[in-house]
Amino acid sequence: MTLADQPPAAALVFQTLLAHGPLTRAEVGRRTGLSPGAVTKVATPLLADGWIAELGRPAVERSSGRPATLIAVRPERARFAGVKVTGDELIGVLADLTAQPLATARAPLGSRDVGTVVLAIARLVAALRAEAGAEQDGAVHSVGVTISGDVDGQTGTVQFSPFLDWRRVPLAQLVETATGTPTVIENDVRALTVAEQWFGAGVGLSSFALVTVGAGIGCGISIGGRVVSGAHGVSGEVGHLPVGGSERVCTCGNTGCVEAVASSHAITEQARQAAGEPALTIDDAVRLAHGGDPAVRAVFARAGHALGLALASVANLIGPERIIISGEGASSYDLYEDQIRQTFAAHAFGAAADCDLVVRPLPFEEWARGGAAVAAQRLFAPVK
Amino acid sequence: MTLADQPPAAALVFQTLLAHGPLTRAEVGRRTGLSPGAVTKVATPLLADGWIAELGRPAVERSSGRPATLIAVRPERARFAGVKVTGDELIGVLADLTAQPLATARAPLGSRDVGTVVLAIARLVAALRAEAGAEQDGAVHSVGVTISGDVDGQTGTVQFSPFLDWRRVPLAQLVETATGTPTVIENDVRALTVAEQWFGAGVGLSSFALVTVGAGIGCGISIGGRVVSGAHGVSGEVGHLPVGGSERVCTCGNTGCVEAVASSHAITEQARQAAGEPALTIDDAVRLAHGGDPAVRAVFARAGHALGLALASVANLIGPERIIISGEGASSYDLYEDQIRQTFAAHAFGAAADCDLVVRPLPFEEWARGGAAVAAQRLFAPVK
Structure with a gap:
């Protein structure tokens, strides 16, 4: 047996167990919308082939008095x-x-x-x-x-x-x-x-976006448990949302892109200019900003403004429950957090501003x- | 029987028949991913209660020689x-x-x-x-x-x-x-x-967006056959994407919103200023632009630029197969079409530019x- 031969309901049951851990069959049914009979039917071959297992200990007693057995994914399979x-x-x-x-x-x-x-x-x-x-x-x-x-x-x-x-x-x-x-x-x-959806800060959410800030600025969008892939392979290109001014040219050739002011490369270039030090690195820029250099702090604030506009665009279009902010840039998040939140709050439309912004350092x-x-x-x- | 009591597979079969018209059970199975047995099982109560019917005439002969019966929704039900x-x-x-x-x-x-x-x-x-x-x-x-x-x-x-x-x-x-x-x-x-997804220019697409231009600028997004509703009730607010300049203030209080330059109200205001006629209506503005008035034409071009940036933002984030442009504004689409397409092509990232732009007048x-x-x-x- 291969899992790919199983009906769609089997994938639903398996992924529900992956995301939520051990559950009773009744609880799987409640979470998937499948009938108890359907859960049992698709679980049987998964049990037989060792993809899932019944846990030895019974769960809390049900009102009928019969203990409900927990089923769970077998991680070692x-x-x-x-x-x-x-x-x-x-x-x-x-x-x-x-x-x-x-x-x-x-x-x-x-x-x-x-x-x-x-x-x-x-x-x-x-x-x-x-x-x-x-x-x-x-x-x-x-x-x-x-x-x-x-x-x-x-x-x-x-x-x-x-x-x-x-x-x-x-x-x-x-x-x-x-x-x-x-x-x-x-x-x-x-x-x-995908990993955040199954095992991270996206578990159980109807929708979320993951925005990564670093050498590039990317975004993954999850709606209804599926990551949006784009009909032509492109999606989540927040780095190229046209929210900015016309002073800096992006690697893509346009002006106005978020990446043109907020990528680590763009921040380094702008900090070099602001500090008058052509050999400055991104680490130097972070150090100068933490030390209070007003010109370099302004570079981070400008990046924060562009990121805030980008997050507001995501919220206004998709209305996710949560936006997770990560990437190498998340380590210096304190330098632009205020500006991100302020701009986001100003430009998120109506209840879209209720979207939860969460910073989450995710190492490689x-x-x-x-x-x-x-x-x-x-x-x-x-x-x- | 109510349809709401039926299993999820019944909804899938029913909606497939709604969107695609009469199909054989085998074809329904192919389109839904359900097994032939599952299709027959969920179709039986739908047939019994008159929601669908078998069509009298058999479809093309199958290789086995047995004719395959078509099933279809009963519109009058x-x-x-x-x-x-x-x-x-x-x-x-x-x-x-x-x-x-x-x-x-x-x-x-x-x-x-x-x-x-x-x-x-x-x-x-x-x-x-x-x-x-x-x-x-x-x-x-x-x-x-x-x-x-x-x-x-x-x-x-x-x-x-x-x-x-x-x-x-x-x-x-x-x-x-x-x-x-x-x-x-x-x-x-x-x-x-929803109507476009089931019966209109969105039928059979993996994803599409519908952008309506008029008194307001709205957007509906359909991904994988479901219209995105937003976790907090807000989604598709393209009118408030922050793509513009800072000269005009939007009804929401921000500057930079698409609506601040491209709604029919915003176009009227700007045309009044451009033409120096404070009582000008939107119809007057359209007439002046069609007559070649350069200042009023520039107002429409500016609206087209903001709309092009908005459509590029939708394409970069979601990557839809198609964007349908409609609303009252679609009737004067010729006045900003060039600018919309030019700006869209410049700012859509990579293959996102392959997204099909379609204008579709949809009366009330x-x-x-x-x-x-x-x-x-x-x-x-x-x-x-």
């Missing part, structure tokens, strides 16, 4: 390797079926050449297997590789990755050949959104875990 | 009244189960007082019943009233309608009492989006039909 590719480093995690990390590892990238990166991914996956004592074949169900840019998860092709300067790279197939393990790929922000290991979550998700939605 | 409320007029339609109009009517509003409007709605519904020969009790299943503003369809309350200056009006209950017929209410743009009778569609939709998702 399958393992997944997740790898996040950055411009100069790989970050890997080996995780169980509930995306709990069993081992983590990092590896520097000597070059951004496709062959070099694919080989480095294969070595990292082998190291993760070894560390977790999972060297034998089949012990890792699949690999999920995440990467920033325009990634077509259906065909396994990186259409365009600006940071690696890759175009039309059939990465899934290359990694599959190098590792001998089925591989899926996904845009890194969307993968992190969490992004790698997103790769494992995407691989696990494909158990039910195999690549066509 | 239920009737719905849809009413669109504007600031000075009611537009009503009586429609069958497939939202095909059986009768239409309009009624002027003497006042925007809640009691007056409710009474006028009840009279309009009675006139529609009479016109369609459906006077007896039960001949109209339910009424769907649509209205611009913050409308909570779940509780049946108009939270805020700027055009009518209503706050917290329990409209569904008031209309239900006045008509003696179950009533649902919905935001007018969302209702029109279509908006009223949206109310009938929302009422029909509640057959399967009753108000809690």
